[in-house]
Amino acid sequence: MAKLSIKDIAQRCNTSITTVSFVLNGRADEKRISRDLKEKILKTIEDTGYKQNQFARGMRTGKTNIIGLIIEDISNVFFSAVARIIEEDAYKRGYKIIYCSTDDNTEKTKELIKLFIEQNLDGYIITPPKGLEDEIQLMINNKIPVVLFDRYFVDLETDYVVVDNFNASKKAVQHLFDSGFENIALVTTSSDQTQMVERLNGYEKTLIKNGKKPKILKIPFNQSAEENIKAISTYLKKNKELDAIFFSTNYLAFKGLEAISQLKLKIPDDLAVVAFDDQDFFRIYNPSISAIGQPVKDISLKLIDILLQKMESDEKPIEKITLSTNLIVRNSSIKVK
Incomplete structure (x- = not known):
């Protein structure tokens, strides 16, 4: 059976498309449409199972x-x-x-x-x-x-x-320093969007405040998961002096944890970890992962x-x-x- 249109409803009720539209949009009383005609239109709609196209309705009503x-x-x-x-x-x-x-x-x-x-x-x-x-x-x-x-x-x-990405990043990195870690790297994306720039700036400012040189790995957004794991793994192999990493996104943290596992490094004995954007996964992971929680x-x-x-x-x-x-x-x- 072909899909009914508002025109079909109008023809069955022997009235105009405009009148049917007014009834559909709850304007029957405003337009002084008789109760009998209103009920006839509504009954026809119910009997035929007509469903109004919401986008088409929007074109008429705005x-x-x-x-x-x-x-x-x-x-x-x-x-x-x-x-x-x-x-x-x-x-x-x-x-x-x-x-x-x-x-x-x-x-x-x-x-x-x-x-x-x-x-x-x-x-x-x-x-x-x-x-x-x-x-x-x-x-x-x-x-x-x-x-x-x-x-x-x-x-x-x-x-x-x-969210206040700058101060969130500062707080996370300062926490690592306060916990006794000194060689802290940032794993982030190559994006220059505001949220990523602010997280980067918060990290850099905290490193400089603590007399340390920033160590940053930037990963392209459109890389595959496997490429992300490989990039992080390679970076860790080349920078064995690192004792902590701050991941600027949750998905980079997920791949970072895989890389750390593949290298058989222990958290936090060999490498401490803090991630941006808390998830249930971080809470149940062993060991549980410190994270910035967004509201x-x-x-x-x-x-x-x-x-x-x-x-x-x-x-x-x-x-x-x-x-x-x-x-x-x-x-x-x-x-x-």
Whole structure:
């Protein structure tokens, strides 16, 4: 059986498409549509099982009640946790979420934004890759509600929710020094996005403060897991004086732990470890891994709050939110006496 359209419903009820649309959108009383006709249309919809296309509805009403969540990697534990909380809270407020991964690919992100704008989504939450400034500025100029998170563009005046990456990194590295470790390396990405730059700066500042020279391994974002493990393993073999590592992301920490295991190094006896972005995995790993915990729930709820406010009024003042993190000390960074 062919899928019914709003035109088919109108024909069966011997009325206009516009009238059916008003009934579907809850405007029958406002448009003074008779009770009999309203009930006839609703009964026809029920009997035929007609389902309104939400995107088509949005084209007519200017509202789809759908939010686009465009993030770096939905398989990443941090991003998936944020997505889940946003989805739950948005649903309670009458909105549905469509989310997708950018893989930190600028061209892919541009295509996704274009696709979603064509579908008339109501608002957007985005973790923007490098080079997306023009697209975000165009959205702002066209009064399309958008909030950035995890990172932002320094020269772009827009809403965002991030954490204090600089001080989080300083706290993690100073903890290693205070625990008696001296030769501390940073394993990070080659990205120059704000969150990664701030973590790098926090590490470097703390090393210099403690009279040490920074030792940094930068790994390209798009390398495979195997390549990451190999790069970390090679770096550790060449720098045997290291006694601690700070991993700037959770996925680098995962691969770093594999490299450390392959080299048969003991944590923390041979090498202490602290990771950015705490996960359950770090808590149950043996030994348990010290980590920077991000306030996932606060980030998620703040994001949806700001976006919904912007969707209600394009005159809403810009909010730039920076949230604090928490250093969770576990066995991986406690020096064995």
